[in-house]
Amino acid sequence: MNKIKYCLMILVVMVMFKNVFAQTGDLRIHRVTGTITRFALTDIISLDFSDENTVRIIHTYPYSASPYYLATTEFDSITFCKIEGSVTDIEGKIYRTVKINNDWWMAENLNTIHYKTGNIAASEIPEVTVADTWENYPNGAYCNYDNVASNASTFGRLYNWNAVNTGNLAPEGWHVSTRAEWDALDSYIGVSDGLKLKSDDTPIEDNWTDVNVSNDGGGDDTYGFTALPGGRRSGNNGLFSSLHDYAFFWTSDNANSSSTWYYQMSYSNNNLTNSTYVKDSGYSVRCVRD
Numbered sequence: 001m002n003k004i005k006y007c008l009m010i011l012v013v014m015v016m017f018k019n020v021f022a023q024t025g026d027l028r029i030h031r032v033t034g035t036i037t038r039f040a041l042t043d044i045i046s047l048d049f050s051d052e053n054t055v056r057i058i059h060t061y062p063y064s065a066s067p068y069y070l071a072t073t074e075f076d077s078i079t080f081c082k083i084e085g086s087v088t089d090i091e092g093k094i095y096r097t098v099k100i101n102n103d104w105w106m107a108e109n110l111n112t113i114h115y116k117t118g119n120i121a122a123s124e125i126p127e128v129t130v131a132d133t134w135e136n137y138p139n140g141a142y143c144n145y146d147n148v149a150s151n152a153s154t155f156g157r158l159y160n161w162n163a164v165n166t167g168n169l170a171p172e173g174w175h176v177s178t179r180a181e182w183d184a185l186d187s188y189i190g191v192s193d194g195l196k197l198k199s200d201d202t203p204i205e206d207n208w209t210d211v212n213v214s215n216d217g218g219g220d221d222t223y224g225f226t227a228l229p230g231g232r233r234s235g236n237n238g239l240f241s242s243l244h245d246y247a248f249f250w251t252s253d254n255a256n257s258s259s260t261w262y263y264q265m266s267y268s269n270n271n272l273t274n275s276t277y278v279k280d281s282g283y284s285v286r287c288v289r290d
Contacts, residue, residue, distance in 0.1 A: 098224040101188040104289035109156025115168035131238025155230035158282030170287040179253040195270035196222035209267040217267030235280025248283040
């Protein structure tokens, strides 16, 4: 009980000073059943013990300040989570970012067509549209899925690994995510990590292929990571596939001379998995702050 009270005292201080912070976050209640209840920090008015066995949260969600009562036996921890911010790339594009455990991640797929160093006119990444040219292309390159520019506004660009390997693809102060960082993310989130990282489909933003009537293929975006199914471009023939079905993310880690580690999520299950594939492939990129 003392540990819980200490945690809650810290949270009360956070709530009192919430307007000081530029970032936003949420209050996350980890249930003993394994589920999570969340309140946006901006919705919380106060938090205290109504008695030694009950936590009372005064909030503005859903539409009133009706107290939310929670027995201490119903949860195993209450934490302040999902700190959000932003990062701007060399083109002036602003990306939402989120802190998960100890790492700051981009919460959107990279969408730049310029490396971060040098004169912007001279740092443009080649766009390769022709399938035969994409295969075995010797330098860094990007493409839009199906060579349709409007796809980039939602799903970002697809990059070959040569672009990743320049070390200049991420915005200043950031880098392309590593295998170790993905593994740490996987370990921190635990079971159903894909479900918790995938974007939450809505009638307006229906990005993931539906599995069936009761499963829209997306996730609950527990941590604000908002993984999107940007598909891929094959390094073997330059063909596009898997838009709305899979999210593929490069890491900066070599597996061997011809292939590299990547991580993926699927519409058909709730897992985060990794594998290796040829470097000529076109995958999405998420960056992590240095």
